[in-house]
Each structure stands twice: as C-alpha cells, then as structure tokens.
Amino acid sequence: MILKSLSLINYKNFDSKSFIFNDKINCIVGNNGIGKTNVLDAIYHLSFGKSYFNPVATQNIKHDEDFFVVNGDYLKDNKTEKIAVSVKRGQKKVIKRNGKAYDKFSDHIGFLPLVIISPADRDLIIEGSDTRRKFIDSVISQSDKTYLTHLINYNKVLAQRNALLKYFALNQTFNKDTIAVYNDQLNDFGASIFEKRNAFLKEFIPIFKSRYEAISNGKEIVELVYESDLFKDNLKTLLEYNINKDKALQYTSVGIHKDDLSFNIEEHPIKKFGSQGQQKSFLIALKLAQFDFIKKQSGVNPILLLDDIFDKLDENRVAQIIKLVDNENFGQLFISDTHPERTENVIKQVHQSYEMFKL
Structure with missing residues (x-):
C-alpha cells in the first residue's frame, strides 16, 4: 500500500499544498512551526478520519476559513483508491472513498493501516x-x-x-x-x-x-x-x-x-x-x-510516520531504527525533522529511494 499523492486545502497552517511522494522514504524537513507535523497528521487523518494531535475536528481548519479538505491517492492491491476527509463548520465531517461517502466512519478504520511514532506518544507514559x-x-x-x-x-x-x-x-x-x-x-x-x-x-x-x-x-x-x-x-x-x-x-x-x-x-x-x-x-x-x-x-505493510524522530534520541540510535525499516518487511516511510542534512545522512545509510520535501 502506497500513498502516491496528498493535497491539503485550509488544513491547519496550509492554504493549499500538494505533494507527490516516493514509494519508499519521504522526508519532510524545515524549521519549527512551519507545518512538518501537520503534513504527517494529514496522512494520519486519511487513515483514521481524525487528527492524531487534536481530536476537535473544527480546530484543524485554518484560521478564518470555513472548511478543510484533505485528499490522498493510494495504490492498494494494484488499484487506485481516492480518500478524502472534509470538515465544514456547523456540519458533520465527511469521509469519502472513491467519491462515495461512508455511512459509518468505523467502516473506514483499518482500510489504510498506519502507525505513527511521535513525541506526543509520551502521553502513553x-x-x-x-x-x-x-x-x-x-x-x-x-x-x-x-x-x-x-x-x-x-x-x-x-x-x-x-x-x-x-x-x-x-x-x-x-x-x-x-x-x-x-x-x-x-x-x-x-x-x-x-x-x-x-x-x-x-x-x-x-x-x-x-x-x-x-x-x-x-x-x-x-x-x-x-x-x-x-x-x-x-x-x-x-x-x-x-x-x-x-x-x-x-x-x-x-x-x-x-x-x-x-x-x-x-x-x-x-x-x-x-x-x-x-x-x-x-x-x-x-x-x-x-x-x-x-x-x-x-x-499489508502499514504506512509508518516518524514525527520528529531525533527528539531525545542521538543519531546512532535513530540510524539503528531506520535500519530496522531498511528491508522489504516495511513499506512506505515518512519522516519529519528540523535538520535536512542530519536526516539525509541517516537515510543514505539504508540504500532505499527517498525524496526530501523542504517546507
């Protein structure tokens, strides 16, 4: 299962933004506050119909706007699957698969398996x-x-x-x-x-x-x-x-x-x-x-999101974790980090195709 492309409209800090992703490793890099985590959260949104970081749907709408839309094009079982999540103030959230809205959001859960690793996971402890x-x-x-x-x-x-x-x-x-x-x-x-x-x-x-x-x-x-x-x-x-x-x-x-x-x-x-x-x-x-x-x-290989993976971990330990995913047992990987050179140095060690996205 591969996320081929992503488009955001009025999502968090983005007016309008589109991405074409690599099938293996995608690095979202840039300064703090620029929206790296928001890109990963948009991908999470497509799998679970909600934000990982803010479950109040309307609070994910860009300030002074009335709605947001997140669209993703996936390749799953050799078929294209188009998923869209939209929220409009004062209306119910809508999740669509190939243009058809789900009657029950729970029917969508599990269709696009995904795991996120984030500093926010510390809440579990x-x-x-x-x-x-x-x-x-x-x-x-x-x-x-x-x-x-x-x-x-x-x-x-x-x-x-x-x-x-x-x-x-x-x-x-x-x-x-x-x-x-x-x-x-x-x-x-x-x-x-x-x-x-x-x-x-x-x-x-x-x-x-x-x-x-x-x-x-x-x-x-x-x-x-x-x-x-x-x-x-x-x-x-x-x-x-x-x-x-x-x-x-x-x-x-x-x-x-x-x-x-x-x-x-x-x-x-x-x-x-x-x-x-x-x-x-x-x-x-x-x-x-x-x-x-x-x-x-x-x-299915779940999509793996590594949000700010260098937080509290040194480069050697990060490299060790990236190496764990350097085989066919893992699918598509998304990484966010503030330091492009640091990320690229670690990624180069794993001999997989990758794409850098600087925000």
Missing part, C-alpha cells in the same frame, strides 16, 4: 489509563470490526447506565430491574472486549519485548502488564457487588472502561524510573510492535 486503553483499542480495531462495534456499543450502554445513576440520585429513587438491563448488556459486550484485549496482549507482548531488545541492545528488561477488573470476576457480578458505591459516585466504577496497561522497566514503573532515552525507546518499541501486529493481521 505520563497520562491516565484512558490513553493506554485507546492505544490497545486502536491496534485491535484496525483488524477486528466486531471488536470496534462491541466497544462502541459498550460505551453507549455505559453512558446510559451513568445517566440512570445520576437520575436515581437526583430523584432519590432506585429501580433494580432497570439497572439490571444495563448490567446484562455491559456484561455481554465487556466480556467480549476483555477476552480480545487479553488475547491481543498475549500475542503483542513478546513482539514488543523483541523490538525493545533490538533498539536497546538487550540492556534492560521491560514488561507490559494488563490490569483489568475482569481478572477478579465476571462483570455482571462486579456491577451488582459495587451498586451502592456506583449510586454514591453516580457513575459506573468497575468494568473494562477502567482497564490499564502497566509500563515497567526492571520491574519498576518506567514513568518514575526510566530515563528519557529509555522511555523513548520503550515507546518506539511499542509502536514498532504495533506495526508488526497490524501487518500480520492485515497482510
């Missing part, structure tokens, strides 16, 4: 469990439509149950039968999601460890640990047991929406005990493992 759950969900959803459907349905039922708990508190009432309906639905969707997350991590963790070993030369032992209420009991039992707590809190305190993933180095949290370099290597290993997993599931 420093932010709350919600960020790490989204990571797990985004990886599984790219190859499992049923999982994505169950996740959407679980979140809808969860919102309804939470609204009911607020209603009970506000009206000083309680209906056991009504809450039981939501408990049953959460249990069904939650059990399926938990099983798939657990199965995914059993497969994913060895890939991740192998990637970390390659990046760090086997210097440290790292762990990913899946934490879930459902290891204790089935969700229906947990919901019934915690009902008094939920009534007091006015929201659902147990379930797969509380799942987390612990990031450890030498049996300690990497957030507290890992150096910046170790944290960066950890995150890159995580994302390269994501690449490996998605490729195995989809049979």
Whole structure:
C-alpha cells in the first residue's frame, strides 16, 4: 500500500499544498512551526478520519476559513483508491472513498493501516489509563470490526447506565430491574472486549519485548502488564457487588472502561524510573510492535510516520531504527525533522529511494 499523492486545502497552517511522494522514504524537513507535523497528521487523518494531535475536528481548519479538505491517492492491491476527509463548520465531517461517502466512519478504520511514532506518544507514559486503553483499542480495531462495534456499543450502554445513576440520585429513587438491563448488556459486550484485549496482549507482548531488545541492545528488561477488573470476576457480578458505591459516585466504577496497561522497566514503573532515552525507546518499541501486529493481521505493510524522530534520541540510535525499516518487511516511510542534512545522512545509510520535501 502506497500513498502516491496528498493535497491539503485550509488544513491547519496550509492554504493549499500538494505533494507527490516516493514509494519508499519521504522526508519532510524545515524549521519549527512551519507545518512538518501537520503534513504527517494529514496522512494520519486519511487513515483514521481524525487528527492524531487534536481530536476537535473544527480546530484543524485554518484560521478564518470555513472548511478543510484533505485528499490522498493510494495504490492498494494494484488499484487506485481516492480518500478524502472534509470538515465544514456547523456540519458533520465527511469521509469519502472513491467519491462515495461512508455511512459509518468505523467502516473506514483499518482500510489504510498506519502507525505513527511521535513525541506526543509520551502521553502513553505520563497520562491516565484512558490513553493506554485507546492505544490497545486502536491496534485491535484496525483488524477486528466486531471488536470496534462491541466497544462502541459498550460505551453507549455505559453512558446510559451513568445517566440512570445520576437520575436515581437526583430523584432519590432506585429501580433494580432497570439497572439490571444495563448490567446484562455491559456484561455481554465487556466480556467480549476483555477476552480480545487479553488475547491481543498475549500475542503483542513478546513482539514488543523483541523490538525493545533490538533498539536497546538487550540492556534492560521491560514488561507490559494488563490490569483489568475482569481478572477478579465476571462483570455482571462486579456491577451488582459495587451498586451502592456506583449510586454514591453516580457513575459506573468497575468494568473494562477502567482497564490499564502497566509500563515497567526492571520491574519498576518506567514513568518514575526510566530515563528519557529509555522511555523513548520503550515507546518506539511499542509502536514498532504495533506495526508488526497490524501487518500480520492485515497482510499489508502499514504506512509508518516518524514525527520528529531525533527528539531525545542521538543519531546512532535513530540510524539503528531506520535500519530496522531498511528491508522489504516495511513499506512506505515518512519522516519529519528540523535538520535536512542530519536526516539525509541517516537515510543514505539504508540504500532505499527517498525524496526530501523542504517546507
């Protein structure tokens, strides 16, 4: 799968901009604030229908404009696929494939597999469990439509149950039968999601460890640990047991929406005990493992975006990472950096065709 061309209209800081890309390596270079990351984010937008950095759609429209359009021409399975994402103020976002709008955005997820590695990934370490759950969900959803459907349905039922708990508190009432309906639905969707997350991590963790070993030369032992209420009991039992707590809190305190993933180095949290370099290597290993997993599931080489890859990593370690992608196991690569010479020196080591785009 190759992104052949990209065009942007009123997207972030761009009025109008077009690119014709190399099939292998594309380097977007220029000073800070010039829009390098925005180009990569536009490519991300075409795969996921949303920004990696700012999920509020209208905030990606250029200032003082009413809309943005991102168009991409892909070559996939020897066929041209034209993808367009457009947002107009006051209207719903539209995602089109070959001129036809999707009824459900979720139908598009996974069609254009993509992995991004960015300094913003540090949120996976420093932010709350919600960020790490989204990571797990985004990886599984790219190859499992049923999982994505169950996740959407679980979140809808969860919102309804939470609204009911607020209603009970506000009206000083309680209906056991009504809450039981939501408990049953959460249990069904939650059990399926938990099983798939657990199965995914059993497969994913060895890939991740192998990637970390390659990046760090086997210097440290790292762990990913899946934490879930459902290891204790089935969700229906947990919901019934915690009902008094939920009534007091006015929201659902147990379930797969509380799942987390612990990031450890030498049996300690990497957030507290890992150096910046170790944290960066950890995150890159995580994302390269994501690449490996998605490729195995989809049979397609995902597009790989390396945003500001030199951030907190020296050139030798960057060269090591670029060499990892210097074979047929990887597809198309996009790199952003502030120093054109530095980028080109590293890229020349890998004997692949490349294109430099100076903004």
